[in-house]
Amino acid sequence: MKNQITDEQVAFYRENGFIVLENFLDASELDKWQRWTQEAVDERLAQGAGFHLLNNQGDPDAYYAQVFTQCLKLADSHPGMRELMLDPRLGEVAATLAGTDGIRIWHDQALFKPPFGNPTAWHLDDPYWSFSSKDSLSIWVALDDATLSNGCLYYLPGTHKTARYENVGIGEKMADLFKVYPEWRSIEPVACPCPAGSAVFHNGLTAHGAGANMTNKPRRAMTCAYMPDGATFNGVKNILPDDYFASLTIGDVLDNDVTNPLIWRKSG
Numbered sequence: 001m002k003n004q005i006t007d008e009q010v011a012f013y014r015e016n017g018f019i020v021l022e023n024f025l026d027a028s029e030l031d032k033w034q035r036w037t038q039e040a041v042d043e044r045l046a047q048g049a050g051f052h053l054l055n056n057q058g059d060p061d062a063y064y065a066q067v068f069t070q071c072l073k074l075a076d077s078h079p080g081m082r083e084l085m086l087d088p089r090l091g092e093v094a095a096t097l098a099g100t101d102g103i104r105i106w107h108d109q110a111l112f113k114p115p116f117g118n119p120t121a122w123h124l125d126d127p128y129w130s131f132s133s134k135d136s137l138s139i140w141v142a143l144d145d146a147t148l149s150n151g152c153l154y155y156l157p158g159t160h161k162t163a164r165y166e167n168v169g170i171g172e173k174m175a176d177l178f179k180v181y182p183e184w185r186s187i188e189p190v191a192c193p194c195p196a197g198s199a200v201f202h203n204g205l206t207a208h209g210a211g212a213n214m215t216n217k218p219r220r221a222m223t224c225a226y227m228p229d230g231a232t233f234n235g236v237k238n239i240l241p242d243d244y245f246a247s248l249t250i251g252d253v254l255d256n257d258v259t260n261p262l263i264w265r266k267s268g
């Protein structure tokens with residue numbers, strides 16, 4: 001794993017709100033990520049649409065089901081995924097980019113864009129989550145080559161600096177986000193094609209989306225969202241379990257090590 005990042009890469013991330021780390025995983029690591037993620041997703045799908053952490057497969061013809069097969073919190077159901085997601089090296093890279101002293105997992109999530117899948121509309125991530133932080137971020141690992149043809153990610157550089165916590169859903173209209181942020185229409189989008197095994201990190205407030213999958217093969221990605229240690233509850237439920245959610249008051253620190261494991265902390 002190429003988990004040593006340079007000051008230049010940190011500076012690029014802070015300026016643009018995203019960074020591509022090509023060939024982040026070596027061949028044997030990529031093989032594990034591909035096999036275990038596929039296995040964990042297959043197990044989830046076999047449990048059927050009633051499973052509470054499988055969001056969108058109830059109606060396979062629904063628009064969103066054709067944006068991606070989305071399986072959340074695979075670390076909770078697959079030991080291999082748990083090992084991959086709890087890797088402190090990922091936490092260190094995330095914390096270093098974000099400039100925070102500790103980092104917790106918010107949730108992991110497989111995002112498999114199906115063959116001939118719909119595009120991912122422009123959106124922000126952080127407003128979906130139960131904390132509001134300018135330092136939240138995600139890793140997105142390409143399990144297949146992500147190309148201009150099969151739905152690689154696109155970013156609007158620098159938007160993390162001017163984002164408010166307003167958002168839109170990932171719906172059928174690619175451009176809904178620009179109704180909320182018309183000032184972003186003039187920003188040139190940056191495409192991020194990358195080979196399988198590459199990692200793309202983005203700030204939870206950077207505008208991003210992905211193109212349609214024009215190919216007859218899936219475009220698979222494994223992602224994990226990170227919360228800076230010390231972030232506080234904002235009233236949104238998102239992935240919080242019912243009983244934990246019911247126990248929280250806005251402003252409480254989200255420090256439950258079961259729901260949101262601390263995977264890295266600066267020593268000393």
Ligand SMILES: O=C(O)CCC(=O)C(=O)O
Nearest residue numbers: 111120125140210221223
């Ligand atoms: O994989 C995609 O198409 C979108 C990914 C995304 O929105 C994310 O990782 O936050």
Ligand SMILES: [Fe+2]
Nearest residue numbers: 123124125208
């Ligand atoms: Fe996203």
